[in-house]
Amino acid sequence: MTGYGLYWDPTIILIFIGLAISMWASWYVNHSFKKYDQFASRRGISGAKAARFILDTAGLQNVEIKQIAGKLTDNYNPGDKTLNLSESTFGSTSVAAIGVAAHECGHAIQDKKNYMPMRVRSAIVPAVNLGSNLSFPVIIAGVIFGMSHTLIMIGIWLFALVVLFQVVTLPVEFNASSRAVSILASGDLLDNDEVPMVKHVLTAAALTYVAAALTSALQLLRLILIFGNNRD
Template sequence: MILDFQYYLFLAPALLLMMWAQWRVKSTFAEAEQVPANLSGAAAARHILDAAGLQDVAIEQTPGMLSDHYDPSTRVIRLSDAVYSQRSAAAVGVAAHEAGHAIQHATHYAPLVFRNIAVPAATFGSNISFILLIFGAIMGFRPLIWLGIIAFGMVVAFQLINLPCEFDASRRAKKLLGEMGIVDYEGGVAVARTLNAAAWTYVAGTLQAVLTLLYYILRFTGGSRDE
């Protein structure tokens, strides 16, 4: 499928949306970096966590650009260099988003619980699905093909479960940053623009997974008979 033009044509809407979303994230983040905030990203996350009674959640600095994430297995928020130390709307917006995930975890937010359960299955499905599909097609063994489709379906399920987690974390971030006075009105607008742009990357990733699954179904079960 690497050389299958139809595959890329089928996924074109998702790929174009992803390229636009990534450009949008970089541009809005760069703009929001110019808007000052009252705290650094790390300090904002710490303030939000402490207010929620989550003093046991650690905050660490991690290398990379926008490599920020919350690790539920170790209860650690890892913030990229710029986000960790900057006192900007961009930094506190991203940091507050990750703090939102930590609060979701602590309050047993249902979509996050299901997402964490789905991670191993999605990882396994992503690694094994293509192998099952190819060998199933080569051998003409449809049960193996369907196993590959089901395996990739785990990836799609994870993406769909992940969407409400990300949207809710951003909603919490916008609300808390304003209520705690970490950003003013201008900063709040910059935070909203940055997090809204980031949301489109999650939408694009989900769309790509859904279209890939549909392509697999059509390609290996309904369309061509010459595999």
């Protein structure tokens, strides 16, 4: 490749593809959640109460449930053992909300069972944060200092850590969703015909992680195509 422009080169199409994938995944998960958020569960259990039942049944009485701001900002924090449910999930009795709450409980169960991909993901977080913060500054520094191949390749490897993290995240998320569906299929919280709705919502949510991994992989590919053949 003869040029090294970061923006005006044929590889820019990879950025547009990644952007399109991310936008579609974001639309799809919001569309799916909105659709099934309109279906109130027949048993009238809220997301928070469903989460408490699942956690207690799994022997996780020590995990505290908190309400946080936002929509679909739900998460499990293994550091302080808290299950954080968004405003759209915490008090809602919809099938979608119960599915999201169960998914986060799946992460808490993974933590208890020392699920290996989750442990790997947690272990590489410091390196990933370093890669996320420094990759592009290092690459730009390499360009500024006369196309320094060493600096540029260090930057690319740092960005590769971000891609690795997102790839490792995939089995963690898919496994949490699988656990959630299995728990809800037991019949304690939802009726049998409500479980497929949960599957749809959680599949849509999982696709956002797939989209993030693909987008980052395309960005990494672009960096390699632009700078891979450069030498000091």
